[in-house]
Amino acid sequence: MIKEFRLPDLGEGLTESEILSWKVAVGDTVTLNQVIAEVETAKAVVELPSPFAGTVAALHEQPGTVVEVGKPIVSFEVDDAGSSNGGAVTGGSGAAAVGRGETAGRGEAAGSGGPTETTGTEASPAKREPNLVGYGALVEHTGRPTRRARGVIREAESKPAVPQQPRAVPVAAPEAGAAIAERPRSTPPVRKLARDLGVDLESVPGTGPGGLITREDVQNFLGAPEPTTSAPAAQRERETRAPIKGVRKFTAAAMVQSAFTAPHVTEFLTVDVTATMDLLARLKGNKAFEGYKLTPLTIASKAVLVALRNNPTLNSRWDEASQEIVQFNYVNLGIAAATPRGLTVPNIKDADRLTLRELSTALTELTDTARAGKTSPSDLSGGTISITNIGVFGIDAGTPILNPGEAAIVALGAVRKAPWVVNDELAIRQVMSLSLSFDHRLVDGEQGSRFLADLGAILSDPAMVMTMI
CATH class of the missing domain: 4.10.320.10 (E3-binding domain)
Structure with missing residues (x-):
């Protein structure tokens, strides 16, 4: 029996993904949830696991091809016994998820994404298909597919599958004993x-x-x-061109939308952070923090979370469609990360509930995952406020653009030694510039100024936290 697997929606309503590489070839035997391909969405690079155990019958798309969600990408030959049980994963089993994070409820209804069954030239949804956790629809006997999203089942309108003839693209199998690697392969x-x-x-x-x-x-x-x-410049190419796609394309569109939708206001404050840097040095020598990576970003992130308690307006969203202001009672803290594929802003879920040590661990995992290009789509969505640490590049201040859907973003400048007036005397202190951009539809100048002043007060004197909690 031939089972056809269609490209699922791997993110928040994404319409297409690029196939970066196949990890299998025609004729290969695969197991359930074995990684068969690496694809790039507009947000992240995702490893795609197999929804079936069987033999690869056809690969319908070549590496480098941008494929629309719902299009068939691979067909498997499976036996009837394997298709009925075969260790298939269903929506609530908690088994392997796409990539390294959950993408629950991102799937398409039957006929638009996920696996389908074909017999000859006819294509029709199976009564209960093997389903990867995080996407895809389970088609019940009522004929109405259901979606699972964060534990809630939502009914979707059933649409008949469009019969499609598999378009097999010949892909050469690797030589015996050779490892399957990304294409194009080079040193x-x-x-x-x-x-x-x-x-x-x-x-x-x-x-x-x-x-x-x-x-x-x-x-x-x-x-x-x-x-x-020693080659003269005249022999070299005067310009090169690269297609705008993937993460960079998504980021560019999001930034343009944000810049021309939300009225941005940016305020600046330079503060003496000598006390914060002293605290950081003491914590690094404290056995309770042994093995934890502590940086100025760690302390500043905690300070942002504390300052939000007295200034919750900055942790909100303008909902244009419903004409409502959404006030978040939790903080998903976004951290802007420069990666080889472009700028991403993964976020730490419920960061306001973390201790300093837990926040340190979360920041380390977030940055390591982002630099490896393995951030999951779910970690890139749902942010409520963000931080961009431009100080690591030696920059003092800037006017950051809001992450779409958020009311504020804080830019942390470099920590520098500078002359500073202390008790009416000139001294050499460690100072940092803070930049705050906010959506003026949601945040008044007074509210933004009070938040920035509270943040500066904490970083100037960490003991001020005791007056805010």
Whole structure:
């Protein structure tokens, strides 16, 4: 029996994803939840697990192809016994989820995403399909598919599946004993050579073992000699072009929408953070914090969470559709992270309920995951207020753009030694500039100023926390 797997919605209503690489080839035997592909949504890179145990019958799309949600991407040959039980995962089992985070309720109804059953040239939804946790629909005998989202089942209108003939794309199987790797496969020196020559490796056929792209492949493709450090500038490409896609495309659209929808106001405050830096040094030497990564961002994040208690307006959202102001009674703290694929703002769920040690652990995991490009779509959605740490780049202040759907964002500047007046005398102190951008529809100037003043007071004298909690 042939089972067809359609590309599911891996994020918050995303309409397409790019297939970065296949981890399997036609003829391979796969197990349930085995990673079969790596795809890039507009928000993150996600590992796609198999919804079936069986044999790969066809791969319908090549690496580098942008595929719409609901389109078939792979077909499996499974036996009848395996299709009925086969260890299939259903929506409430708590087994493997897509990528490294939960994406519950992101799926499409039957016929638009997830696995479907085909017999010959006909395609129809199975009565109860194997279902990956986090997306996909379970089709009940009533003919009405249901969705599972954060423990709530929502009924969706049933739509008949559109019969489609699988479009098999021949993909060469790897040589015996060879590991399946991302395409295009190349070594770091070859990738550097390609960048120097302005060559897109996606277009270069590899002649090395297992399709490896070699230096000769790049040079032959371009028809030009390898550049040297002494090569005149006239022999080099004057410009290169790269497609706008994936995370960068999503970020650009979100920033434009935010900048031209929410009226931004930015305020600045420079504070003496010597006491905070002294506290940080003491905590690093405290056995209770042994093994924890503590940085100025850790303390500043905690200070933001405390300051929000007296200034909750900055933790809200303007709902244009319903013409309502949504006040959040929890804080999902977003941290802007620069990654090789572009800017992302993953958030720490319920950060206001974490101790300083728990917050330190959460920040470390968040940044490590973001830099590895493994942030899950669920961690990129639902933020309520954000921090961008521009100080790590040696920048003092800026005018950050709001993360869409949030009322405020704080920019932390670099900590620098500077002359400062203390008790009417000049002294060398450690100072930091704080920048606060807020949505003036939600936050008045007084409210924004009070929040920024409270934040500055905490960082100037951490003991001030005792007056705010």
